[in-house]
Amino acid sequence: MLYYCAMGTNFAPAPQAPSAVPPQPGSPARPHKSHGWIWFLVLLVAGAAGYRYYAQVQAKTSGAVPAEKAPSKKGSAAFPVVAAPVRRGDFNLFLTGLGSAAAYNTVTIRSRVDGELIHVAFTEGQFVQKGDLLAEIDSRPFEAQLVQAEGQLARDQAMLDNAKLDQIRYAQLSQQGVIARQQSDTQSSMVHQYEGAVKADQGAIENIKVNLVYCRILSPLTGRIGLRLVDQGNIVHAADVNGMATVTQLQPIAVIFNLAQDYLPDIMRKWRAGVILPVEAWDRDLKQRIATGKLLTVDNAIDPGTGTAKLKAEFSNLDNALFPNQFVNARLLIETRHGVVVAPAAAVQHSPTSSFVYVVHEDKTVEMRTVTPGPVQGDDALIENGLKPGEIVVIDGVDKLQQGSRVEVRMVGQGNGKNQPRSAGGRGSETK
Numbered sequence: 001m002l003y004y005c006a007m008g009t010n011f012a013p014a015p016q017a018p019s020a021v022p023p024q025p026g027s028p029a030r031p032h033k034s035h036g037w038i039w040f041l042v043l044l045v046a047g048a049a050g051y052r053y054y055a056q057v058q059a060k061t062s063g064a065v066p067a068e069k070a071p072s073k074k075g076s077a078a079f080p081v082v083a084a085p086v087r088r089g090d091f092n093l094f095l096t097g098l099g100s101a102a103a104y105n106t107v108t109i110r111s112r113v114d115g116e117l118i119h120v121a122f123t124e125g126q127f128v129q130k131g132d133l134l135a136e137i138d139s140r141p142f143e144a145q146l147v148q149a150e151g152q153l154a155r156d157q158a159m160l161d162n163a164k165l166d167q168i169r170y171a172q173l174s175q176q177g178v179i180a181r182q183q184s185d186t187q188s189s190m191v192h193q194y195e196g197a198v199k200a201d202q203g204a205i206e207n208i209k210v211n212l213v214y215c216r217i218l219s220p221l222t223g224r225i226g227l228r229l230v231d232q233g234n235i236v237h238a239a240d241v242n243g244m245a246t247v248t249q250l251q252p253i254a255v256i257f258n259l260a261q262d263y264l265p266d267i268m269r270k271w272r273a274g275v276i277l278p279v280e281a282w283d284r285d286l287k288q289r290i291a292t293g294k295l296l297t298v299d300n301a302i303d304p305g306t307g308t309a310k311l312k313a314e315f316s317n318l319d320n321a322l323f324p325n326q327f328v329n330a331r332l333l334i335e336t337r338h339g340v341v342v343a344p345a346a347a348v349q350h351s352p353t354s355s356f357v358y359v360v361h362e363d364k365t366v367e368m369r370t371v372t373p374g375p376v377q378g379d380d381a382l383i384e385n386g387l388k389p390g391e392i393v394v395i396d397g398v399d400k401l402q403q404g405s406r407v408e409v410r411m412v413g414q415g416n417g418k419n420q421p422r423s424a425g426g427r428g429s430e431t432k
Contacts, residue, residue, distance in 0.1 A: 077406075078408040079401060079405060079406070079407050079408065080410065081358075081366075081397035081401070081408070081409060081410070082394070082397060082410050082411075082412060083360050083393060083394050083410070083411055084344045084392070084393060084411065084412040085390060085391070085393075085411075086341060086342070086343045086383070086387050086392075087341075087342050087390075088340065088341055088389040089340070090339070091336070091337045091340050091380065091382050092333055092335075092336050092377060093333070093334050093337065094280075094331040094332060094333055094334065095259055095263050095267075095334050096286075096329055096330070096332075097259045097308075097330050098257060098327075098329060099256055099257025099258065099281075099330040100257075100326060100327055101253055101254070101255050101328060102255070102256050102324060102325070103223070103248040103324040104249040104250075104252055104253060105223070106246060106247070106248045106324070107221060107248075108243040108245075108246050109134060109135070109217060109243055109245045109246065109247060110238070110240060110243040111135075111217065111236040111237065111238055111240065111244065112214040112238050113137055113142070113211050113214045113238060114235070114237045114238060115141065115235070115236065116137065116138040116233070116235055116236075117137060117230060117232055117233065117236050117244075118136055118137065118138050118232065119135060119232065120134075120135050120228065120231075120232045121133045121134055121135060121136070122134045122228075122245070124227050124245075125225065125226070126224070126225050127222075127223070127224050127225075128222065128223065128224075128225055129219065129222050130220065130222045131218050131219060132218065133216060133217070133219075134218065134219055134245070137215040137216075137217070139212055142211045142212045145211075146205060146208040146209065149201060149204040150205060152201050152204070153198060153201035153204075153205060156194060156197040156198045157198050157201075159194050159197075160195055160197070163191045166187050166190075167188050167190075167191050170187045217244070219247060220247070221249050222249065222251075223249040223250055223251075224247070224320075225245050225246070226245055226247070227245065228244065229242050229244055229245060230244045251316065251318060251320070252293075252315060252317055253315050253317040253324070254296065254312055254314055254315070255279070255281055255315060255328060255330055256310055256312050257311055257313070257330035258303075258306070258308040258310055259309060259311060259332070260307060261302050264298070264302075264309055267295075267311075267332070267334070270334075271295065271298065276294050276295075277294065277295040277333060277334070278292060278293070278294055278295075278333045279293050279294060279295055279315075279330055279331065279332050280292050280293075280333070281315065281322060281329070281331075282329040282330075284327060284328075284329070286329055286378070291316075291317060291321050291322055293314050293315035293316065294314055295312075295313050296312045296313055297311070298310075298311050298312075299312075311330075313330060337382070340374075340383075341383045341387055341388070341389060342381070342382060343357070343380070343381055343383050343387055343393055344393065344395045344412075345376045345381040346379075346395040347381075347393040347395045348371065348373050349398060355370070355371055356368055356370050356371060357369055357371055357386070357387065357393045357394070358393060358394040358401050359387075359391055359393055360392040360393070360394060360407060360409055364406055364407055365405065365407070366394060366401055366403075366407055367403065368401075369386055369387070371383055371385065371386030371387055372384040372386055392409070392411075394407070395412070
């Protein structure tokens with residue numbers, strides 16, 4: 001209650017009542033405790049839990065997806081990709097088998113007579129022609145034997161001539177009855193004996209002459225000679241096992257390779273019809289073609305352990321790119337399809353239900369299109385349905401693409417090429 005002065009403006013507040021009623025005499029005192037901070041903490045935790053639950057419910061009801069999985073929209077960042085065009089052309093179907101090169105002919109050079117090796121006329125690794133001198137054996141012992149045999153022949157020939165004259169005389173005397181007929185017959189037998197001795201001498205002379213020819217070792221074929229196994233000055237024998245060197249014929253050369261028996265009907269049908277089946281020899285990684293030849297023949301039996309048949313191909317090998325026992329991948333051209341749609345094999349992607357590619361449109365967006373792929377050969381795949389020649393397909397960078405994604409395209413052959421992928425084909429992609 002305020003009291004105002006009737007004549008002035010000054011005022012004074014009325015005395016206020018005490019804030020608390022003093023305890024009555026005789027009543028017990030109550031302790032003063034505050035529990036407000038506990039309730040504040042409980043309310044704070046409850047509010048945070050409710051907010052998080054509300055956010056999760058809103059995310060489920062709205063069907064939101066993570067930002068990295070949501071399809072890119074117009075104006076979003078473009079994904080860098082490598083692309084290549086689809087073309088129309090010829091598609092070769094190959095059958096690939098493991099094989100090795102084999103020399104057409106291999107000859108081990110050996111001495112056919114015993115004697116000292118006095119001259120080596122070849123260089124290791126040299127290409128020699130048929131008839132070239134390779135080595136010489138000391139021929140002096142055989143020349144001495146020849147002189148001795150010729151002397152023996154002359155003596156026996158003289159005795160034969162004398163025996164023939166005696167035979168004539170004995171025949172006349174026997175007719176006149178001067179000597180017994182038995183003596184004339186004995187003389188005739190003596191003539192035959194000397195004739196035999198002369199022939200034996202002539203044979204010995206021819207044998208020695210042959211040995212003299214063997215003292216000069218000539219190349220039996222045209223080819224490449226290997227490492228020398230005997231040095232000049234050594235004594236060589238006709239019974240030596242290792243020989244002196246080896247000559248291999250490299251032009252032409254053969255490649256023997258294996259193919260599964262399932263392919264034999266098609267191969268034999270064309271081979272018997274006189275069709276020349278080309279064969280290509282590739283390196284171990286199927287990256288470089290070494291030589292090109294043709295199928296020569298097919299083995300007469302199938303290996304029961306592997307179920308494969310051996311085939312032999314012939315290569316001219318004019319550049320000597322193939323060596324005997326060299327490992328190669330042989331590719332037999334069995335068929336050529338003309339005018340088909342061909343796409344890069346790396347562009348074809350596979351899912352559990354279908355195969356598809358990403359086609360790049362003019363507005364730099366991609367379309368996921370289902371295709372029907374055919375055989376794969378190296379970097380190319382035959383597309384039976386789903387693509388047209390001239391369309392652009394993505395071959396690298398498909399892992400982040402979806403329907404309608406925007407892309408930044410770099411065609412194959414542009415840039416430094418460091419990110420260009422390897423073919424999806426490879427060794428296991430050949431036609432089966």
